[in-house]
Amino acid sequence: MDLSKYKSLFISESREHLEEMTNNLLVLEANPSDNSVMDEIFRHAHSIKGMAASMEYDPIEVLSHTMEDVMDIFRKGLAPITPEAIDELLAGRDSISVMVDEVERADKPRFKGHKKAIDRIKIWGRKNLPDIGDKPSFKTSASFDDVPETPPETVAEETDFGGFDGEVVSPETPAGDGAMPDWPDYHLNPQTQKGGKWFIKLGFEGETEAPAARAFLAVKRMEALGALTSEPTIEQIRSGKFEGVIKAELETNSDISKIREVLDGLTGVKSYQLEPVGASIEVEEPPVQPAQFESPEPATAELARTVKVETRALDAFVNAVGELLTVKSGLRDISRPFDSPELNITLDRLEALIHDLHSQIMDVRMMPLETITSRFPRTVRDLARTAAKEIDLLITGQDIELDRAILERLNDPFLHLLRNSVDHGIEFPDEREKLRKPRKGKITVEASREKDMIVIVVTDDGKGIDAEVIKETAIARGLVDAENAEHMSVEESLMLICMPGFSTSEQVSFISGRGVGMDVVKSTIESIGGTMRISSTLGKGIVTTLHLPRTVSILSVLLVNVCNQIFAVPIGKLLKTVEIRAKDIKESQRGHMVLLDEDSLPLYDLKELLGIENGEKPANKDNGMLSALVVDHGNRPFVVKVDSFMGQEEAFIRPLGRPLSKIEGLAGIMTRGDGKPVFVLDISNLRSGSAQS
Amino acid sequence: MPIRVLIADDAVFMRNMIKEVFKQPEFEVVGEASNGIEAVDRYKELKPDITTMDIVMPHKSGIESVREIVKINKDAKIIMCSALGQESLVMEAIEAGAADFIVKPFKPEKVLEIVRKVINME
Numbered sequence: 001m002d003l004s005k006y007k008s009l010f011i012s013e014s015r016e017h018l019e020e021m022t023n024n025l026l027v028l029e030a031n032p033s034d035n036s037v038m039d040e041i042f043r044h045a046h047s048i049k050g051m052a053a054s055m056e057y058d059p060i061e062v063l064s065h066t067m068e069d070v071m072d073i074f075r076k077g078l079a080p081i082t083p084e085a086i087d088e089l090l091a092g093r094d095s096i097s098v099m100v101d102e103v104e105r106a107d108k109p110r111f112k113g114h115k116k117a118i119d120r121i122k123i124w125g126r127k128n129l130p131d132i133g134d135k136p137s138f139k140t141s142a143s144f145d146d147v148p149e150t151p152p153e154t155v156a157e158e159t160d161f162g163g164f165d166g167e168v169v170s171p172e173t174p175a176g177d178g179a180m181p182d183w184p185d186y187h188l189n190p191q192t193q194k195g196g197k198w199f200i201k202l203g204f205e206g207e208t209e210a211p212a213a214r215a216f217l218a219v220k221r222m223e224a225l226g227a228l229t230s231e232p233t234i235e236q237i238r239s240g241k242f243e244g245v246i247k248a249e250l251e252t253n254s255d256i257s258k259i260r261e262v263l264d265g266l267t268g269v270k271s272y273q274l275e276p277v278g279a280s281i282e283v284e285e286p287p288v289q290p291a292q293f294e295s296p297e298p299a300t301a302e303l304a305r306t307v308k309v310e311t312r313a314l315d316a317f318v319n320a321v322g323e324l325l326t327v328k329s330g331l332r333d334i335s336r337p338f339d340s341p342e343l344n345i346t347l348d349r350l351e352a353l354i355h356d357l358h359s360q361i362m363d364v365r366m367m368p369l370e371t372i373t374s375r376f377p378r379t380v381r382d383l384a385r386t387a388a389k390e391i392d393l394l395i396t397g398q399d400i401e402l403d404r405a406i407l408e409r410l411n412d413p414f415l416h417l418l419r420n421s422v423d424h425g426i427e428f429p430d431e432r433e434k435l436r437k438p439r440k441g442k443i444t445v446e447a448s449r450e451k452d453m454i455v456i457v458v459t460d461d462g463k464g465i466d467a468e469v470i471k472e473t474a475i476a477r478g479l480v481d482a483e484n485a486e487h488m489s490v491e492e493s494l495m496l497i498c499m500p501g502f503s504t505s506e507q508v509s510f511i512s513g514r515g516v517g518m519d520v521v522k523s524t525i526e527s528i529g530g531t532m533r534i535s536s537t538l539g540k541g542i543v544t545t546l547h548l549p550r551t552v553s554i555l556s557v558l559l560v561n562v563c564n565q566i567f568a569v570p571i572g573k574l575l576k577t578v579e580i581r582a583k584d585i586k587e588s589q590r591g592h593m594v595l596l597d598e599d600s601l602p603l604y605d606l607k608e609l610l611g612i613e614n615g616e617k618p619a620n621k622d623n624g625m626l627s628a629l630v631v632d633h634g635n636r637p638f639v640v641k642v643d644s645f646m647g648q649e650e651a652f653i654r655p656l657g658r659p660l661s662k663i664e665g666l667a668g669i670m671t672r673g674d675g676k677p678v679f680v681l682d683i684s685n686l687r688s689g690s691a692q693s
Numbered sequence: 694m695p696i697r698v699l700i701a702d703d704a705v706f707m708r709n710m711i712k713e714v715f716k717q718p719e720f721e722v723v724g725e726a727s728n729g730i731e732a733v734d735r736y737k738e739l740k741p742d743i744t745t746m747d748i749v750m751p752h753k754s755g756i757e758s759v760r761e762i763v764k765i766n767k768d769a770k771i772i773m774c775s776a777l778g779q780e781s782l783v784m785e786a787i788e789a790g791a792a793d794f795i796v797k798p799f800k801p802e803k804v805l806e807i808v809r810k811v812i813n814m815e
Contacts, residue, residue, distance in 0.1 A: 006706060006709065006710065009705060009706045009709065010706055013704055013705055013706045040751075042749075043749050043750075043751065046749045046776065047703065047704050047749070049776060050707060050776050050797045050798075051704060051707065053777070053797055053798040054706070054707070054710060054797060054798040054799075056798070065777075065778065069778075209777065209796035210775065210777070210779070210780045210783060210794070210796050212780045212784070213775070213780040213783035213784055213787070213794060216780075216783070216784045216787060217787050217793060217794070220788075237784075238784055262814075265810045265811075265813065265814055267793065267806065267807050267810065
């Protein structure tokens, strides 16, 4: 049979089992006596073993078989589940995973390192698990290469079928002679071929798989014919006392042809002997079955309901839709002078269709958050084990869907946050007890939808961080000057840990040690159009809130003009646009403030934020009013002055490539209907950039 | 009339392999089940001539399913699909009423040999 066509199915199905296995192992660690979970894990190992055996990936088979045996010991209650046991099982699982990866990569996988993996769990098992006779795959010290071709079961039981060959009874030899000392006297009924007592001797093939089960089935089938006494008995066979031969006496009403039919129907029987008790001996060779199996035609694959699509293709679709939108805007511009209702209706229709197409493509690109969070329990578990801490992880909202491009970028920031919480947030169990906290720390990841954004809140109940200490450190490092620091809110102070250079890996022990990689976290979140906020109560823990867009790329933007250049600002970041009077602007020691609806808000000039100067005076309107944007920034909105508004547009936003992506305050680039590129501003970041400089 | 086959196995991989084995003019795979409960349901519904049954399955084990199917039809012909090291389970399944068994990794010709023998049994 051509195995190659099963390869991809083997890979995908094995991976499903492996993933489930991880989850189950973590559940088991938390509930060490949960038998149903043990059964599940056993079943996953077992399924992988079966598939690997069929695919002839022997190292995977041997390793999963060993894990299966270990699980069997646990589920029989012969050894307790310990964290070390979970470590070993996880390690075994990981090794299988690596091997499955290799199957995917290589035409002829060599499974480098498999010996080590197999030895590891076996050595551990020998040291830590009770010695059970019927678990030879685990008992044997041999690693895969040393395992002979015969299955380990057969080897360990030292079943020897060899003796039978010389024992085939010739017609002259009286049956049962001396072989069965306790055999009861035969009650001969020689006059009839129908009914009566029969002596039967079955010799089994040496290579039979599951020989005891074959023998068992043979005895059961013969039993169905009448009263049977056998040696070994069915109970003996069940407990493994089977040496390749069954001798039996059968009292039956069935005729000889029926008995033959049953004996011929047995598999694995090399030869049998059937004789009326006391009569002459008959040796039958079962007819040799010709190999009837012919290699079938390659299977015509059923048409699947799902197809795999290269993610590149999806990206190309999105780009194409983006272009369509741009072309449509161009058409709109061109059509304006004609003022033709028909043309406008057609354009409306085109626009609706493009939006439809866009939302469908976006849906295809959506993947549940689970795609990345499913690995978190394992990650946190391993980190906690390493750090000698006890931690529960709770994840909610995993079914919430995000664009895969966003998900891809989220993995690393999340790992940073989780690692920080485990390493620096959650205290050691004893320490927590002293603080009257539960020994087990808790980390939660909660995702929810809020309008068209996804909100993900990561919390821990660890020691938290002190805004004042953060500020002092930032000042000491020269990241912020003392005067600025003084005016910072708690939240702003906490955000200082996200400044590059706030903390380095050498300084992990500093206070909570947080800040490791937080600058990377923040910039990654922002690069996908999200925001990050941190709050913390000293001694109670830390809360990191991420606001993320669900989809990439198409956003409503407001086009603004400054110094005769056009920039786009995502509408989602704006509270409103306002006209302000020059007299409402006040100077303060922190810069300009403007009075808006009785609130005094900081005012910035976009020109200054961007560093553009062309010497022109601000284009004050005739009535002396200035155009400005009110930017949504949590509970501290601010105002940005522009020269004029150019209108609103649906823009397809492309991420900036390197090195432009490094520039703070730029979220991407869009193309207007006339084909000219326009920078899309990440307006809240622009301001923080200027505040820091 | 081809011999109607029901395949019960939780692994798509295994089901596909077994299906390929039955790509013979005399057989027709009429149904598949991915767990024990489904196996019993599909059996009731399809009344197949032969059923291949994985031993280790979620929700309801193959052995438990055999017991239930035999209750419905004592002459049901069920062939267990076992793996190495499952002899005692195979015996349990035979006791429960399974007609025969095959051992993974199986050779197609072996499977057909056993299936044909079971079909020819009275």
